[in-house]
Amino acid sequence: MPTKLITSTQNAFIRQLAQLKDKSRERKKTGTFIIEGVREISLALKGGYEFETILIYSELFSLEQLNNLTNQQLNIIEISKEIYQKLAYRGTTEGIIAIAKSKKNYLTDLTFKNENPLILIAEAPEKPGNIGAILRTADAANVDAVIIANPKTDLYNPNIIRSSVGCLFTNNIATGTTTEIIKFLKGENINIYCAALEVSVGYHTLNYTKPTAIVVGTEATGLSSEWLENATQNIIIPMQGEIDSMNVSVAAGILIFEAKRQRDFL
DSSP states (O other), X not given: OOEEEEOOTTOHHHHHHHHHHHOHHXXXXXXXXXXXXXXXXXXXXXXXXXXXXXXXXXXXXXHHHHHHHOOSOOEEEEEOHHHHHHHOOSSSOOSEEEEEEOOOOBGGGOOOSSSSOEEEEEESOOOHHHHHHHHHHHHHHTOSEEEEESOSSOTTOHHHHHHTTTGGGTSOEEEEOHHXXXXXXXXXXXXXXXXXXXXXXXXXXXOOOSSEEEEEOBTTTBSOHHHHHHOSEEEEOOOOSSOSOOOHHHHHHHHHHHHHHHHHHO
16 A cells, blocks of 8 residues: 655644644534544544545554555555654554544434334433443344434544444434434334433333334433433333442443343343
């Protein structure tokens, strides 16, 4: 694979990439984002993402390793240590950074391989770490889709990529407004089970073996009234301590794996 070399941190292209790393606005404007690390890049390739450029710091990552990673014809740039440190998000990584094209993640493009889908929905999650953890839970349970309602953070935030350890790229994922998602679920005849304190039954008492969407909200405000008004049933995780909520990714894991238990063993 032919390469070129950039050594100056003041190079216009490198300065643009620094903006791409740090600014959601720049990611949305260009329709591109940065991926860092071998595992994450491998999963993005598996997930069908299109790459524009690969940057390698040759003291950490060689062209031979890149050839082993992918046989695609890519635009490859070798960069200096200073540039790598400027663009790298993690303190320890493998010397490879990719510039990839974002996917649209439209709700209307969402399809299911399973005729009896299990979907995890999170409304308005703000913390990238929580979103990443939700995506890891979804990957572990092999759910049919993850939907983010009213997203507060763009999906290609480096913190989401890092905290999801690349699961962002292999999950079947879409975004939309709460209204759009509810209309979509009802059109597909998917039961809606909302984690909420009000008018709820224990999550373990219901049957999740039919087409199911499990919906979780933020710890601070929970789900919006629109979800609760359109739920097939509100569900609750019984709490035995002094507080009445838990981390959203933990709650999602408990609920999703109960549905998986029923589907796998009943």
